[in-house]
Amino acid sequence: xxxxxxxxxxxxxxxxxxxxxxxxxxxxxxxxxxxxxxxxxxxxxxxxxxxxxxxxxxxxxxxxxxxxxxxxxxxxxxxxxxxxxxxxxxxxxxxxxxxxxxxxxxxxxxxxxxxxxxxxxxxxxxxxxxxxxxxxxxxxxxxxxxxxxxxxxxxxxxxxxxxxxxxxxxxxxxxxxxxxxxxxxxxxxxxxxxxxxxxxxxxxxxxxxxxxxxxxxxxxxxxxxxxxxxxxxxxxxxxxxxxxxxxxxxxxxxxxxxxxxxxxxxxxxxxxxxxxxxxxxxxxxxxxxxxxxxxxxxx
Numbered sequence: 001x002x003x004x005x006x007x008x009x010x011x012x013x014x015x016x017x018x019x020x021x022x023x024x025x026x027x028x029x030x031x032x033x034x035x036x037x038x039x040x041x042x043x044x045x046x047x048x049x050x051x052x053x054x055x056x057x058x059x060x061x062x063x064x065x066x067x068x069x070x071x072x073x074x075x076x077x078x079x080x081x082x083x084x085x086x087x088x089x090x091x092x093x094x095x096x097x098x099x100x101x102x103x104x105x106x107x108x109x110x111x112x113x114x115x116x117x118x119x120x121x122x123x124x125x126x127x128x129x130x131x132x133x134x135x136x137x138x139x140x141x142x143x144x145x146x147x148x149x150x151x152x153x154x155x156x157x158x159x160x161x162x163x164x165x166x167x168x169x170x171x172x173x174x175x176x177x178x179x180x181x182x183x184x185x186x187x188x189x190x191x192x193x194x195x196x197x198x199x200x201x202x203x204x205x206x207x208x209x210x211x212x213x214x215x216x217x218x219x220x221x222x223x224x225x226x227x228x229x230x231x232x233x234x235x236x237x238x239x240x241x242x243x244x245x246x247x248x249x250x251x252x253x254x255x256x257x258x259x260x261x262x263x264x265x266x267x268x269x270x271x272x273x274x275x276x277x278x279x280x281x282x283x284x285x286x287x288x289x290x291x292x293x294x295x296x297x298x299x
Contacts, residue, residue, distance in 0.1 A: 015187030020049025022261035024195035029066035030276020044119035048171040060113040071266040091157035110140035123171035130220030202229035
């Protein structure tokens with residue numbers, strides 16, 4: 001009995017945790033593509049916002065898809081534009097991004113997504129409570145696409161996403177780097193990819209109070225925004241602690257990525273993506289010994 005228990009407790013369960021950051025997530029996409037090229041796999045992935053939107057392609061094993069469709073539709077007003085915000089209520093067009101694009105224009109491989117045994121989770125924020133909501137997604141259906149959209153629906157430039165009578169917004173409002181949640185599920189060896197430079201910290205936004213009237217419908221979301229810097233900085237400190245203990249690897253850009261949340265320049269997108277690829281190669285694949293060390297960590 002005790003031997004069985006100890007074996008279970010010592011079992012390695014590997015996780016990949018992806019922060020959001022809108023188009024800063026192209027840095028993450030570059031890393032994920034290198035992982036796919038090298039056949040690096042995980043037991044589970046949890047993505048927030050862009051981490052969810054781009055991370056689902058890691059589960060469907062669609063190498064290159066993220067940078068391809070972002071560049072292809074960079075200047076398409078249906079994809080992302082102020083026109084889309086004014087006419088639909090979403091800066092990133094919901095119907096275009098989560099229905100037309102994956103089903104008609106750059107096909108999302110639903111069969112590969114569902115057949116991949118890697119668990120796929122997202123984090124969103126309950127718009128009424130301001131609290132985190134986590135969802136494990138197994139089917140590549142419209143509901144899954146709605147959950148991914150919910151995780152990436154930035155307040156003020158997106159409508160809250162209704163699912164089963166509840167309303168959800170961007171997961172980055174309440175738990176942008178859900179390492180503690182993933183650990184609670186038993187993922188004890190994790191790689192965390194963030195899209196801000198190492199050492200970055202958030203500070204209170206003094207001008208935030210002027211936005212309060214815009215949150216009359218969801219006042220708890222405004223409260224979450226006001227306190228976000230506190231939990232975010234605490235999470236970064238916690239990640240540093242786990243790295244020091246040896247059961248977490250943290251990957252971050254060396255410098256600010258210099259890409260806005262809304263970008264229509266394919267060349268800028270490609271540059272950020274290539275930075276991600278270069279970071280993955282530098283950290284894990286610049287030598288045989290380095291690659292073996294990564295594989296041992298994930299074994």
